[in-house]
Amino acid sequence: MQALERGQLWLMIVRAGLFGLILLMLGSGAARAAQLRAGVPPVVIVGPLLLLVGYLVIVAPLRRYRAWAYRMASDELELRRGVWTRVETAVPLGRVQHIDIAQGPLERAFAVCRLFLHTAGTAHSLVVLPGLSRATAEAMRDEIRARIRAEEE
C-alpha cells in the first residue's frame, strides 16, 4: 500500500489550523466574559480548549493522514481510509466511467491534487483519492484510461 504525499499532511494541518484559530478566538472571548461576569479563572475554559485544539490541529490530521493508503493493481484501485470507521474500497478499473483531476489553491501551495473516479454505481459513484502529486495523478489517469480503452475494444 502506498501512503499519500507529505504535502497532504501539511494541508490537513493548515485546514484544521484555520478552524482551531476561530475556536481559540471564540473561546478566549468567552473566557474573558466569564472572568468579568462571574469571576471564573480563564484557565478553566482556556486549558481544556487548548487541549482540544491541540488534538484537532495536530493529532487528528496525523491519524487521518496515516489512515489513508492506496494501491494501484493491474485491474483495480484499492483505497483505505477512515480513523474511527475504517473503509476499504476496491474499484475495478474496467468500471470507471471517467476520471477528473482537481487541485484547489491550498492544494497547489502544497503541490498535491485529487483524483476523482466516476463509476456507474450509486453509493460510491464518486471515489476520491486526495494527496497525490500531479505527476502521479496524471500517470494513474493515463493508465486507467488506457485500461478503459482496452476494455472497450
Place this chain on the structure above:
Amino acid sequence: MSGAAAAGSVVADRRVHPATVPLQVLTQAPQTVLGAPALFAFTSDVGWRSALGLAGGLFALVALLNWVAWRRFRYGVGAAELVIESGILSRNRRSIPFARVQDVDIEQGPVQRLFGLAKVRVETGGAGGDEGVLDSVSLAEAERLRAAVRAGRDADAPRAETRAAEHADEVLYALSVPRLIAAGLFNWSLIWIAALFGALQSAGRLLPDWVRDPAAWMGVTESARGRVTPATVAAVLLFAGLLGVVTGIVRTGLRDYGFRLVREGARLRRTRGLFTRTEIVIPRRRVQLAQLLTGPVRKRFDGRELFLQTLSSGEGGGGRQTVAPFATATEAVGILRAAGTLELPDEKRLQRVSSGHVVRVLLRSALPLTVGVLTAAWFYRPALFALALLPALAVGAWLERRYHRYLLDRELLFVARGWWRQALWVVPLAKVHSVALSRSWLQRRLGLASLLFDTAGAPALRGVVVLDLAEERARALAEAVRAYSGRKSGTDR
C-alpha cells in the same frame, strides 16, 4: 414516412391529436379559470357578475393559448430520429436519435382512455425527464410510433437475437382479481390513516361541527366522553385496522389492477392500472439486480413482491420497478430467468452473519432506550418499568441476525435481510461496481466487518449490504467478488 435519412432534413409535419386542446383546457380549468377569479372575488369588492365575466375571459384566453401551442407543436419520424418542434414565440427543434432511445412508454389516464388517446414518453439515457413527450396522440399512432422507434433502433444496432424473438411474446405474470385483493391485504398501512386524519385536521375548520367531532358521529354519548374504557380503545384500534386494510386494497387495486408482465424477446413489458393504465418496457440488458420482498405471514401464502432494479432513471423509485406484486415462488423463478440469468437461492445453503451482529443490533437499540429511561426515571421513578422492554429488544436483535444471511453461488450474490420485512437481493456479480469493506470502532473490537456492494440505479442509501461478518470471512467474500468483477467487467451501461 416522409423523413430522409440525413440528419436535420426530417420534416416535422405531424401534430398531436386535436382533442388534446379541449382536454388540456378542461384539466387546467380548476386552477386557472375557476381559481383565479374566485380568489379575486374573495379578496376585493368586485361583484360576482364581473368575476364571472373574468372567468369567461380567462377561459377563452387559456383555450386560445392551448390552441396556439397545439398548432405550434409538431413532430416527425425520420429513418433514424424523432424530431419535435415546439415553442410559441421561440422555436425549438429537438431531435432524438433512435440509437439513444432506451424505452418508449405509453400512458393512458382515465380521460384519455375515454377518448382513445395516449401519452407517449420517449426515454433516453439523459438526466432530464421530459425529453420527448407527446401528449397526447391516438392509441394507434402511439403504437405506430413505438414500432417505428424500435425498428429504427434495431436497424441501427442489429441484434439478431432481438429481432428473431420479437414475435414470441410470452406472458410471464398476470394478476387475477382474488390475488390482487390478497396483495392489497398485505399492503395495508397505517400511514394512509395518519395522512387522512392529518388532512381532516387541516381541513377541519371548513367542515361542519359534527364531522370534526368523532365522538359525535361514532355514537359516543356525552356522558361517556373522557372515560376511556378498554372497549373503546379496542373499538378504535379495530376501526383503524379496518381502515388500513381498506385503504391498502383500494390503493393496490388502483395501481395494480390488470397487472401483466409480458416477455418480448429481450424485453419485458409491464402494463397495470385501473384508471390510469401505464406501460413500461424493461430491456433485459439494463437489469442490474432483483429484489424480492415478503413477510412472515405473506410467506405462508407463498406470496412475494418482486422488483427489478434497472439502469434507467424511470419515473419514481429511481430505477426500481415492480414486476410482480404478489408472486408464487414458481412465478418468481420464471420472471427472474426471463429478466436475465437470475435464480432463487438454495435456502439451505444461505449462511448467517456473525453472532456479533446480535450484540451490535442490541447495543444500537438498547442504549438509547436505557439512557432515555434512566433520564426519565430521574424525574419520575416508575419510568424504570420501561426497562422491561429490553428482553423484547434482545429477541428482536436475535431475529435480525437469524434472518440476515448471504450466499455467493457461482455468478450470483444473494443477500437476505429482515425478519418482519424480509428482503432478498439477487445480484449478478457482473453488475457490482465496487466493493467497500468497513469496520467501525466497535466492529474492530468484535472482529467484524460490513460489506457494501455498489450497484447502478440503486435508490439512495439502500444498497446491497452484508453487515457484521467475521472479518476474515468478509475479506474472503470481498476478494471473491472482486476477482470476478476484475476479470470480467460487464460494459453494459
